[in-house]
Amino acid sequence: MSPHQSPGTASAITAVDLAKSYPGGRGKPRVHALAGLTFEAAAGEVFGLLGPNGAGKSTAVKILSTLSRADSGSAHVAGIDVARQPEKVRAAIGFVAQKSVCDPMDTGYENLVLAGRLQGLAGPAAKARALELLDRFSLGSARDRLVKTYSGGMARKLDVAVGLMHRPSVLFLDEPTTGLDPEARADMWEEIEGMAAAENMTVLLTTHYLDEADRLAAHVAILDGGRVVASGTPEGLKRELRGDAVILETGLDADPAAAASTMASLGYVRDVSRDGRTVRGRTDDGAAALPHVLAALDAAGVAVASATLARPSLDDVYLRHTGRSYSASAAEEVAA
Amino acid sequence: MSELTMVRQSRPTRPVSAAPALLAHTAFLTARLLRGFWRMPVYLVMNLVQPMIWLLLFGQLFKSIADIPGFASGSYVDFMTPGIVMMMALFGSAWAGTSYIQDMDRGVMDRLLTSPASRGALMASTMLFQAVLTVIQTAVVLPIAGLTGAKFDGGWAGLAILFLAAILLTFVFSALSNAVALLARQQTALIGISQLLSFPLMFVSSAIMDTRLSPTWVRDLARFNPFEWAVAAGRGALQASPDWGSVWGDLGLLAALVVVMGGLATAAFRAYQRSA
Incomplete structure (x- = not known):
């Protein structure tokens, strides 16, 4: 691996031969969550990682978002090496976990402003951006309500808004619609479609719904046993x-x-x-x-x-x- | 702020030097914890009721201890008030990791760790938040102790030192609780600290019993007990003529331990991420 591996400017995410294993528990062999994962997502597109639970989607997202470290292999996000400069990666990405990333005891507005301030936005900029996003996600009327009173769909939209506060160049969406009712899911799809274009950013979407990837992703990679078994456009697949x-x-x-x-x-x-x-x-x-x-x-x-x-x-x-x-x-x- | 600078906020890669970011992030995160606390009035009331129960219960139960020949202080309420203050700080701090556990159960912790939020600030904010709880409890318990007859011969200076000792003790044990939360990731592990650590520390100390009346081994062991350092510093400072050398010695030991524990606990984030 060359020390100054610089991915092409057209590539927002590059994963090369990522491997990661966890202890399997008492007396059990190690679990190989990733076994040589390689894929590339172009800048400005929605890229879908598809697979059932245990295929390695979440592990891949955790490594790319600096939450976890790969045992071997390399990855670049927004042109930055995730293992060498995790701090720089964190300033460039938004992260929406599978679980809600919002504090239920804060209001929607407070959650957004806090996220913005931690990302380095000045107070007035963070407040203006929070209001803009609340409006965009039709949460304006709920801005001063505690998040614990939000419906599942509203809370999920706020999660995405939190990830967008600092206008990241790469947004990770880990199963954004799992657990949502069909109406909220359709609503979320519309939001994701709209924002990828409006924010001019790359979205890495993990999902186990083919129809979701079909609707949203320009390219998908299907994961099984921690590696890509098929990739291409949803149409092609x-x-x-x-x-x-x-x-x-x-x-x-x-x-x-x-x-x-x-x-x-x-x-x-x-x-x-x-x-x-x-x-x-x-x-x-x-x-x-x-x-x-x-x-x-x-x-x-x-x-x-x-x-x-x-x-x-x-x-x-x-x-x-x-x-x-x-x-x-x-x-x-x-x-x- | 002009329109122009607002627009230029996009794609922030501004170099923020570490120290201001640490302070700013600590302020933002502590404010979040305080908001959550303020919005749970039940929790607030629990925190205020508990010290009163302890004070009145222990005060009545052990009242006649002060009559034992060789007991240091004339009044048991005088003796035990600093002990109760430190017990509240200790037992409250054992649960400090709860906010991490909640954040981990939700996706909040993962979101914070994938943002540029300083790990030091994540640690410091929970320690500060716990210290605020300790200060509130102490501020409630002291007047009640006064009403039941406790005298504070050390005056305001002595009381200030008592608060300082309670805050340092809170820092030490909330850092420990946070570290356990990050490593074990389960609320039940925190029960372990409060049962297996807090109670022995409390009994191997002069919090509710003069160690000069205890077996020698208790007295010897207590010298290495951070909880005892805080009790001794608080009680010493409340005397009419405190032994300042001894008080500041204990405070110094506590402060050193805060730095060590805070550093170790912050390092526990690395372990959390390794196994993430």
């Missing part, structure tokens, strides 16, 4: 998946193996796999294909309890690139 998922639940008396072989024999259903009574496949136009699939199964004498069509999801991308599904853990996350 979905194109690779070629079409919709068909998910069938066979009846209690039916033979799932027969269902799978029937589906595979149709020719237009690909990647057929079976997990208990669930049979999955992939087809170009799900809505057109489903009636034919059901008719074929009926003819083969396989009872179907339920049939679902799904647009390509993170689960599908993940399944394709890792060969296994994390739907169980994803289901828990959605339920949480």
Whole structure:
């Protein structure tokens, strides 16, 4: 590694071969949270890190935001080496953790002004910026209320505003919409879309929702086992998946193996796999294909309890690139 | 401030030298803790009620100790008032790490650590905040002690030294509590300090009992007890003619320990981040 590795000006975040492991607890082997993570985010874009819990997203964000140190590898944020000059990195970044970063016993306004002052803004500048952001995030009427009285969506917007106080050149958003109801999530998406353009900054977004990355990110990297297994534009990744998922639940008396072989024999259903009574496949136009699939199964004498069509999801991308599904853990996350 | 300078606030990489930043950040962060405290009136009342209970309870329970031959002071209330003041400081400080635990449970700590906020200021602000609580409690307990018969022969100078000793003691143990909070990250670990450390320190001291009436080993051990330094300094300063050499000696030891503990506790941030 050269001592003056200077990333190109077009790159806001560069991670090269980052590795990090934690003690696994008594008698257990070490947990390798990151195992050679490499990616690059261009200046001014929203970059999505996708993956299930435990894939290494949060560890990556912690290292890039100077909260944690990598065991090996190197990383630059806004052109600054995170291991060598963490203080400089801290002045250049905004950080929105998975958990709320606001003090519930302070008002929204007080939270923002404190963040601004700690970032080195003078009093009047911090106050003006706080009012501007409260207004932008439609929190103006709640400015003097304690944050503990805010709804989940309001508190999350304030978190983002705190990260924006000092106009950072890179903003880290760690699962900004996890735990929000659909309306608050849509609201947050709009805010993120608007601000990336307005603030002219790079946003590193971690999420386990493909639709979120799809909507917001120009580029995404999918993490598994602490490394990138696929990267590109959301469109490109979905194109690779070629079409919709068909998910069938066979009846209690039916033979799932027969269902799978029937589906595979149709020719237009690909990647057929079976997990208990669930049979999955992939087809170009799900809505057109489903009636034919059901008719074929009926003819083969396989009872179907339920049939679902799904647009390509993170689960599908993940399944394709890792060969296994994390739907169980994803289901828990959605339920949480 | 003109429009121009407002605009130029963007992308701040202004070189702020360390010392003013430390002081400014300490002020901002202490103000935040005080606001939170002020907004929890129940907590405020608890903090004021507790010293009164202690004073009245201990005062009544051990009243006749002063009659034991060889007891230093004529009145037990005189004797124990500095002891109660230091006990409140000690037991309150054991919980100082609570604000870190709360900040860690939320994302506040991570946000502060990824900002240019000085680690020294993060430490100093919680120590100062705890010292404010100690001052409030002491200011409440002293008049009540006076009403129950305590005499402060040392006058205002003596009282000022008593406050100083209580503040230094608070700094020492709130730094320790913060360090434990950063390393263990659990509120239960703080219970450990208050049970396993505070009580033994209290009993191996002259806070509620003249150590000249205790076994020799207690007296010998008490000499190495920072809590005893604070009790002795406070009690010494309240005498009609204090032994200033001894009082300032104890205060000096406490002050040195504040520097050591504050430094070690601030270093605990590195351990927190290593395992983050």
